[in-house]
Amino acid sequence: MSGYLFPPPALPAAPIRGRDVLLPLHRIFCVGRNYEAHAREMGSTADRAAPFYFTKSACVYTPSGATVPYAPGTSNLQHEIELVAVIGTAGFQISQADALQHVFGYACGFDMTRRDLQEAAKNQQRPWDLGKNFEHSAVLSEIVAAQDCGHIVAGEIGLRLNGVVKQLADVSTMVHPVAALVSDLSRYYHLQAGDLIYTGTPAGVGPVQPGDCIEGWVAGVGTVTLNIGRMPG
Numbered sequence: 001m002s003g004y005l006f007p008p009p010a011l012p013a014a015p016i017r018g019r020d021v022l023l024p025l026h027r028i029f030c031v032g033r034n035y036e037a038h039a040r041e042m043g044s045t046a047d048r049a050a051p052f053y054f055t056k057s058a059c060v061y062t063p064s065g066a067t068v069p070y071a072p073g074t075s076n077l078q079h080e081i082e083l084v085a086v087i088g089t090a091g092f093q094i095s096q097a098d099a100l101q102h103v104f105g106y107a108c109g110f111d112m113t114r115r116d117l118q119e120a121a122k123n124q125q126r127p128w129d130l131g132k133n134f135e136h137s138a139v140l141s142e143i144v145a146a147q148d149c150g151h152i153v154a155g156e157i158g159l160r161l162n163g164v165v166k167q168l169a170d171v172s173t174m175v176h177p178v179a180a181l182v183s184d185l186s187r188y189y190h191l192q193a194g195d196l197i198y199t200g201t202p203a204g205v206g207p208v209q210p211g212d213c214i215e216g217w218v219a220g221v222g223t224v225t226l227n228i229g230r231m232p233g
């Protein structure tokens with residue numbers, strides 16, 4: 001064998017603040033209902049015993065500042081601001097006490113969601129993929145190394161839609177904090193450097209429209225922005 005039938009796609013990779021190298025992305029894990037008020041607005045409750053997860057393909061990574069088309073197949077594309085933990089050191093069956101040693105750093109992300117398709121899937125007891133895992137649905141700011149920003153266990157998290165605050169909470173109100181998520185996920189997966197964990201969104205999710213701009217922030221980490229294009233995708 002030599003070479004490939006067609007050129008392999010570029011490896012998704014994200015910028016790191018203050019570094020001239022990119023961080024290659026491996027997998028994207030996302031946590032559901034990790035803030036009580038958001039679980040309630042979704043007509044549910046948070047599960048304090050154990051978190052639950054869904055995944056996105058690394059190829060749906062989109063850098064902060066991008067303009068993306070309004071996603072196809074939906075009439076209810078919604079924003080979710082999230083703190084993202086970036087795994088830097090591989091591990092399996094990691095204790096909570098050791099968990100943060102496996103976290104390289106943090107970023108701000110949008111878990112963009114086709115809410116109508118997600119709700120239909122829930123109602124039919126089907127997987128969430130169509131609602132969650134689609135092009136441009138994992139938006140990510142630059143990554144900040146924990147050695148520069150510290151480990152993020154508290155601080156404001158928020159989102160503005162066209163300048164109006166829609167989501168506002170504190171990271172400390174997460175049901176399952178980052179160390180617990182890393183430890184729990186590592187019971188099921190051999191975590192790898194470049195894995196991302198979108199840690200869940202606070203209350204206030206809602207729709208975006210073509211032409212909208214969303215800006216999110218996590219105190220101590222930074223900001224993330226996304227522009228929804230006027231042309232459908």
Ligand code: MN
Nearest residue numbers: 080111200201
């Ligand atoms: Mn989410």
